[in-house]
Amino acid sequence: xxxxxxxxxxxxxxxxxxxxxxxxxxxxxxxxxxxxxxxxxxxxxxxxxxxxxxxxxxxxxxxxxxxxxxxxxxxxxxxxxxxxxxxxxxxxxxxxxxxxxxxxxxxxxxxxxxxxxxxxxxxxxxxxxxxxxxxxxxxxxxxxxxxxxxxxxxxxxxxxxxxxxxxxxxxxxxxxxxxxxxxxxxxxxxxxxxxxxxxxxxxxxxxxxxxxxxxxxx
Amino acid sequence: xxxxxxxxxxxxxxxxxxxxxxxxxxxxxxxxxxxxxxxxxxxxxxxxxxxxxxxxxxxxxxxxxxxxxxxxxxxxxxxxxxxxxxxxxxxxxxxxxxxxxxxxxxxxxxxxxxxxxxxxxxxxxxxxxxxxxxxxxxxxxxxxxxxxxxxxxxxxxxxxxxxxxxxxxxxxxxxxxxxxxxxxxxxxxxxxxxxxxxxxxxxxxxxxxxxxxxxxxxxxxxxxxxxxxxxxxxxxxxxxxxxxxxxxxxxxxxxxxxxxxxxxxxxxxxxxxxxxxxxxxxxxxxxxxxxxxxxxxxxxxxxxxxxxxxxxxxxxxxxxxxxxxxxxxxxxxxxxxxxxxxxxxxxxxxxxxxxxxxxxxxxxxxxxxxxxxxxxxxxxxxxxxxxxxxxxxxxxxxxxxxxxxxxxxxxxxx
Numbered sequence: 001x002x003x004x005x006x007x008x009x010x011x012x013x014x015x016x017x018x019x020x021x022x023x024x025x026x027x028x029x030x031x032x033x034x035x036x037x038x039x040x041x042x043x044x045x046x047x048x049x050x051x052x053x054x055x056x057x058x059x060x061x062x063x064x065x066x067x068x069x070x071x072x073x074x075x076x077x078x079x080x081x082x083x084x085x086x087x088x089x090x091x092x093x094x095x096x097x098x099x100x101x102x103x104x105x106x107x108x109x110x111x112x113x114x115x116x117x118x119x120x121x122x123x124x125x126x127x128x129x130x131x132x133x134x135x136x137x138x139x140x141x142x143x144x145x146x147x148x149x150x151x152x153x154x155x156x157x158x159x160x161x162x163x164x165x166x167x168x169x170x171x172x173x174x175x176x177x178x179x180x181x182x183x184x185x186x187x188x189x190x191x192x193x194x195x196x197x198x199x200x201x202x203x204x205x206x207x208x209x210x211x212x213x214x215x216x217x218x
Numbered sequence: 219x220x221x222x223x224x225x226x227x228x229x230x231x232x233x234x235x236x237x238x239x240x241x242x243x244x245x246x247x248x249x250x251x252x253x254x255x256x257x258x259x260x261x262x263x264x265x266x267x268x269x270x271x272x273x274x275x276x277x278x279x280x281x282x283x284x285x286x287x288x289x290x291x292x293x294x295x296x297x298x299x300x301x302x303x304x305x306x307x308x309x310x311x312x313x314x315x316x317x318x319x320x321x322x323x324x325x326x327x328x329x330x331x332x333x334x335x336x337x338x339x340x341x342x343x344x345x346x347x348x349x350x351x352x353x354x355x356x357x358x359x360x361x362x363x364x365x366x367x368x369x370x371x372x373x374x375x376x377x378x379x380x381x382x383x384x385x386x387x388x389x390x391x392x393x394x395x396x397x398x399x400x401x402x403x404x405x406x407x408x409x410x411x412x413x414x415x416x417x418x419x420x421x422x423x424x425x426x427x428x429x430x431x432x433x434x435x436x437x438x439x440x441x442x443x444x445x446x447x448x449x450x451x452x453x454x455x456x457x458x459x460x461x462x463x464x465x466x467x468x469x470x471x472x473x474x475x476x477x478x479x480x481x482x483x484x485x486x487x488x489x490x491x492x493x494x495x496x497x498x499x500x501x502x503x504x505x506x507x508x509x510x511x512x513x514x515x516x517x518x519x520x521x522x523x524x525x526x527x528x529x530x531x532x533x534x535x536x537x538x539x540x541x542x543x544x545x546x547x548x549x550x551x552x553x554x555x556x557x558x559x560x561x562x563x564x565x566x567x568x569x570x571x572x573x574x575x576x577x578x579x580x581x582x583x584x585x586x587x588x589x590x591x592x593x594x595x596x597x598x599x600x601x602x603x604x605x606x607x608x609x610x611x612x613x614x615x616x617x618x619x620x621x622x623x624x625x626x627x628x629x630x631x632x
Contacts, residue, residue: 023491024491024493025489063483071488072483076481087485088485096461099461103457106454106457114454116453193453194484196456198485202475202482209453
């Protein structure tokens with residue numbers, strides 16, 4: 001290229017792929033793109049990206065913990081608000097099936113905690129655990145045929161496959177090697193839980209995270 | 219010890235015998251460790267008596283079975299680093315008390331000039347200091363083991379939280395224990411005796427400061443781990459709680475956060491934007507690349523299609539359209555028959571016929587079908603008619619010929 005190009009432009013050239021992913025609506029976290037995520041820790045770069053995105057009426061946003069980055073509207077006009085309302089409606093419709101799935105995985109695989117970014121998930125493992133467990137099977141079936149996951153099959157393996165496929169499409173899971181049935185949870189799971197926490201706080205729902213309250217109940 | 223007393227040598231003999239018992243009955247004892255009681259099946263009456271006498275096992279009540287004594291259980295837990303059963307002993311006060319009395323005895327022996335006794339006291343003193351240090355080493359080792367395994371010896375998160383809490387209390391007790399060691403007091407206690415000074419002041423001071431450092435680090439790590447455990451617990455509870463809530467309230471609708479003057483950041487996700495690009499031919503330097511790309515395109519291969527392959531498309535043709543097409547064709551045939559039936563040989567205009575019969579087809583479609591019908595006739599029949607198009611130029615400078623009308627005439631019979 002020519003010599004007159006400013007350092008900022010040079011810098012932006014490096015971040016083309018990242019910008020493209022963000023613009024396409026993807027969430028960027030340490031799991032989905034570790035090197036980009038590392039670069040985003042630099043405040044100067046975040047400012048530069050914001051400047052670049054200004055004409056597109058977008059800006060870089062993250063959850064409170066800064067474990068996941070995405071693009072937000074800079075100015076909210078009517079059409080943007082309308083799009084956000086629709087999006088919020090979609091998110092609310094998918095909330096119950098997603099929460100059910102998180103719980104199901106935690107229980108089925110006997111894990112200590114809810115799926116956390118970086119956790120490894122294998123459809124085969126879930127299938128093996130459910131094969132001799134009718135109640136788990138039934139829960140998977142109910143979940144898979146929910147309109148969010150939309151499975152048409154009555155076969156357990158096809159149902160699980162469909163659930164994983166949809167979660168991958170929605171960015172909650174990542175499949176590092178296309179041919180291997182191994183998935184990683186992404187930072188979008190954090191985003192989901194942050195959204196749940198936000199709704200709970202806003203609507204003052206009687207849902208607690210405090211351990212003491214729970215323990216005294218027990 | 220060449221000068222061992224009869225008492226001492228008897229002690230050694232008994233100790234060796236009893237330690238050997240541990241090895242000889244190792245399997246039964248380990249079963250007693252993992253289960254509630256020591257199985258008596260493989261033990262002879264003599265063996266059991268010896269084990270009881272060595273206080274390796276005991277019988278809590280006459281009717282009950284035989285169990286390991288607490289000290290043996292602790293010994294095994296310590297030897298196998300079994301963190302679920304390992305015991306942390308932070309009792310420093312007792313150890314200090316013992317040091318004080320041993321120093322007093324040592325001084326008395328020294329004053330009496332009883333060097334042999336003095337040696338013995340010094341040996342016990344060293345052992346006591348080692349014991350006290352050993353307890354801290356063991357405790358710190360046990361704490362690290364638990365930390366490094368993320369409390370892996372219990373499986374439930376709530377148990378891990380409890381174990382972490384217990385470990386933190388142990389650290390506090392150990393730190394409190396270290397506080398009890400008062401070096402001013404020890405300095406006074408040892409006076410000018412160089413050996414004691416080295417043992418109880420300079421060495422101990424160094425060891426104690428090491429324990430402090432280790433314990434503070436362990437404490438810090440435990441607190442961090444606890445925070446992580448609590449966060450994990452909070453996430454699980456949030457998911458379970460919200461799921462239950464949504465299930466119980468199927469009609470639940472939160473506010474529309476998108477319409478607020480200040481839209482919450484989590485609810486502000488911009489619509490996806492695809493950065494599209496297309497082939498552009500306006501830059502000459504790109505042309506070689508583009509032509510290379512084109513040449514790499516696979517040649518489209520269209521396999522010969524059998525008629526049946528096309529059949530469904532025909533079948534799916536709208537029945538109403540087909541019917542209209544058929545009606546148009548019949549009307550045009552009517553026009554041809556009318557020309558044949560006419561008496562006068564003059565050409566008959568297609569548009570006039572359309573108007574006369576009030577057939578209602580658009581002019582253009584009518585003309586098109588009349589021409590198509592002519593072209594569709596077998597050559598022999600085509601010769602029986604003469605199709606006369608009435609054409610004109612589209613414009614003065616445009617040579618495109620527009621068909622205004624066509625006239626049909628029976629050809630003069632040869």
